[in-house]
Amino acid sequence: MVTVPVLFVGFLVWVPAILSMVLSFGSWNGIGEIDQIQWVGTKNYSDIVNIYPPFWPAMRHNLIWLLFLFLGPTLLGMLLAVILDRNMRGSRFYQTAFYMPVVLSLALVGFIWQLFYSRDQGLINQVFNSEVDWYGDSSVNLWAVLVATAWRHTGYIMLIYLAGLKGVDASLREAAAMDGASERQTFFQVVFPVMRPINMIVVVIVVIESLRAFDLVWVVNRGTNGLELIGALVAQNVVGEASRYGFGSALAVIMMLISTVFITIYLRNVFKEDRP
Amino acid sequence: MSATTATARSRRRTGKPAHQTEGGALSQPRGTIATVIMAVLALLWLFPLIWAVLNSFRSYAYTQRNGYASLGGWTLDNYRNVWENAGLGKYFVNSVIITVPAVLLTLFLSSLVAFVLARFSYRFNLALLALFLAANLMPPQALLIPVYRMFREIPLPLFMSETGVVLGSYWGLIAINVAFQMGFCTFVLANYMKTLPHEIYEQAQIDGASVWRQYWQLTMPLVRPALAALATLEVTWIYNEFFWATVLLGGQGDKFPITSALNNLRGQFFVDYNLLSAGSVLVALPVLIVFFVLQKHFVAGLTLGSTKG
Numbered sequence: 001m002v003t004v005p006v007l008f009v010g011f012l013v014w015v016p017a018i019l020s021m022v023l024s025f026g027s028w029n030g031i032g033e034i035d036q037i038q039w040v041g042t043k044n045y046s047d048i049v050n051i052y053p054p055f056w057p058a059m060r061h062n063l064i065w066l067l068f069l070f071l072g073p074t075l076l077g078m079l080l081a082v083i084l085d086r087n088m089r090g091s092r093f094y095q096t097a098f099y100m101p102v103v104l105s106l107a108l109v110g111f112i113w114q115l116f117y118s119r120d121q122g123l124i125n126q127v128f129n130s131e132v133d134w135y136g137d138s139s140v141n142l143w144a145v146l147v148a149t150a151w152r153h154t155g156y157i158m159l160i161y162l163a164g165l166k167g168v169d170a171s172l173r174e175a176a177a178m179d180g181a182s183e184r185q186t187f188f189q190v191v192f193p194v195m196r197p198i199n200m201i202v203v204v205i206v207v208i209e210s211l212r213a214f215d216l217v218w219v220v221n222r223g224t225n226g227l228e229l230i231g232a233l234v235a236q237n238v239v240g241e242a243s244r245y246g247f248g249s250a251l252a253v254i255m256m257l258i259s260t261v262f263i264t265i266y267l268r269n270v271f272k273e274d275r276p
Numbered sequence: 277m278s279a280t281t282a283t284a285r286s287r288r289r290t291g292k293p294a295h296q297t298e299g300g301a302l303s304q305p306r307g308t309i310a311t312v313i314m315a316v317l318a319l320l321w322l323f324p325l326i327w328a329v330l331n332s333f334r335s336y337a338y339t340q341r342n343g344y345a346s347l348g349g350w351t352l353d354n355y356r357n358v359w360e361n362a363g364l365g366k367y368f369v370n371s372v373i374i375t376v377p378a379v380l381l382t383l384f385l386s387s388l389v390a391f392v393l394a395r396f397s398y399r400f401n402l403a404l405l406a407l408f409l410a411a412n413l414m415p416p417q418a419l420l421i422p423v424y425r426m427f428r429e430i431p432l433p434l435f436m437s438e439t440g441v442v443l444g445s446y447w448g449l450i451a452i453n454v455a456f457q458m459g460f461c462t463f464v465l466a467n468y469m470k471t472l473p474h475e476i477y478e479q480a481q482i483d484g485a486s487v488w489r490q491y492w493q494l495t496m497p498l499v500r501p502a503l504a505a506l507a508t509l510e511v512t513w514i515y516n517e518f519f520w521a522t523v524l525l526g527g528q529g530d531k532f533p534i535t536s537a538l539n540n541l542r543g544q545f546f547v548d549y550n551l552l553s554a555g556s557v558l559v560a561l562p563v564l565i566v567f568f569v570l571q572k573h574f575v576a577g578l579t580l581g582s583t584k585g
Contacts, residue, residue, distance in 0.1 A: 001388045001487075002388060004385060005408070006407070008385065008451065008454060009458060011455075012419075012452055012455035013411040014407070015422070016422035016426070017414065017419060019426075020422055030421075030425060080317075088307070088310065088314070089311065090311070090315075094314045094317075097318035098317075099567075101325075103516075103563045104516070104560055105516030105517075105563075106516075106518065108516075111552060111556045112325070114549070114552065115324075115327060115344075116327075121339075126344050127345055155321075159575065159579075163578065204413075208413050214518075215519065218539075231417040235523060238424055245421050248420075249421050249422075252418040255417060256414070259415050262413075263413045266413065267409060267410060271405075
């Protein structure tokens with residue numbers, strides 16, 4: 001019963017993962033046969049770190065992406081969940097409003113925000129009489145894209161925390177109130193610790209999301225000129241004019257190694273309760 | 277946004293933490309402030325979509341003359357133009373061709389794995405679940421090169437793929453979507469199945485029902501709520517999938533699902549932003565309908581995934 005599913009995931013995820021590692025030690029344009037691969041050792045890696053101009057900007061952008069997601073939409077989403085979890089009038093309406101962007105694809109989010117960001121036809125420039133090319137100017141476009149991501153990310157985090165807060169036993173809160181704990185104390189000392197497993201899952205989701213961010217920058221300018229991201233660099237090396245399979249694979253392996261750390265954390269967290 | 281979080285913070289500081297007898301509801305002054313902040317934020321969140329809808333109904337000539345920060349020039353021409361000139365209908369059909377089989381196959385295969393995980397306790401159960409769950413979290417870009425190259429090598433008969441290989445055909449795209457989505461579904465379904473009472477299987481065993489029958493006739497009807505929730509989620513996720521569709525169908529622009537097609541059509545057909553708005557609204561429409569009609573399932577699906585069972 002599990003053979004077919006295992007074959008699927010094995011051949012389409014795990015075999016390619018291993019092949020990425022193998023290819024990362026070779027040089028290959030991908031057009032010729034496999035025997036044309038020249039094995040170059042760790043040259044791809046040293047080239048990436050030393051002479052590939054977009055690599056460090058991409059790493060920096062991915063890191064900014066991560067920090068921004070944490071400090072902005074993740075905290076906001078958590079705050080919204082804490083407030084909306086109370087019996088508040090119109091709670092359902094607010095939840096729907098925040099949640100709606102989550103069902104849209106990131107590519108579509110990119111288009112919708114273009115209506116605000118465009119230099120000639122965008123709303124922001126028309127209202128403020130400015131002439132900034134929000135998606136094109138490399139000094140601001142990363143932030144423009146991040147705001148668009150935040151629009152979608154906040155509702156997602158909110159929903160995860162709302163689900164978690166529903167699981168907090170109401171009697172715990174009552175007991176804390178009886179003992180004279182303030183609302184803030186109740187939250188930080190009673191509610192927050194109970195949500196610990198959810199916090200861990202959110203951390204992993206945010207890290208993985210910022211690592212594989214791709215769609216938005218790809219629809220804006222294919223991840224160039226201020227929007228370099230590691231995921232976009234891999235794609236550029238395959239579908240761009242110059243297909244450099246070995247080099248692209250080395251970039252892919254760097255991505256894989258970073259994500260493996262967090263996937264492990266996630267799995268350990270998930271399985272902790274399963275162990276006797 | 278930083279302004280609103282600042283007000284939220286100051287609100288917290290001024291609020292009196294003295295009497296909090298009722299567990300859930302907020303105290304009066306705080307409740308009012310919270311309501312105001314929420315209402316403002318919610319409107320802010322809805323605005324981009326409202327803006328796209330508004331502009332999709334306005335003529336380009338009018339917005340050119342009066343600027344976008346105006347009202348008026350109402351027309352339906354943008355939708356007519358987008359539908360007829362860009363041929364969006366074809367791309368919607370492509371999306372259906374990809375999404376429907378991918379969702380059905382994902383649910384079927386992951387329910388098989390989930391059943392085995394929940395029904396039997398083998399020693400390798402954890403490893404099996406990890407194999408699927410970890411695949412779900414892998415960055416797809418990290419696998420792009422081998423998958424791309426493998427798909428170019430594997431031949432398919434011409435009636436299955438015009439290119440003669442898996443690359444550029446729906447088969448490969450559907451398969452890769454299934455492989456990536458199975459982890460999440462397996463996890464949710466296995467947790468759900470574990471909550472079913474074990475006695476029903478003992479009874480079935482006594483009645484001589486085969487394992488296959490226990491799966492198909494006993495378990496599957498009982499997990500229908502979880503399947504409905506997952507189907508809702510997966511339909512939106514696969515409909516929204518952009519990366520694999522863009523790279524694997526790369527040379528075959530005609531075969532793109534609507535999400536990738538919109539990006540391709542941008543330079544060609546969406547010369548002005550009113551047209552782009554109309555296109556965006558049309559692409560958003562199916563998922564928004566799914567969301568509003570099946571909101572309950574949608575939220576339930578994510579809840580099942582983030583808290584355990």
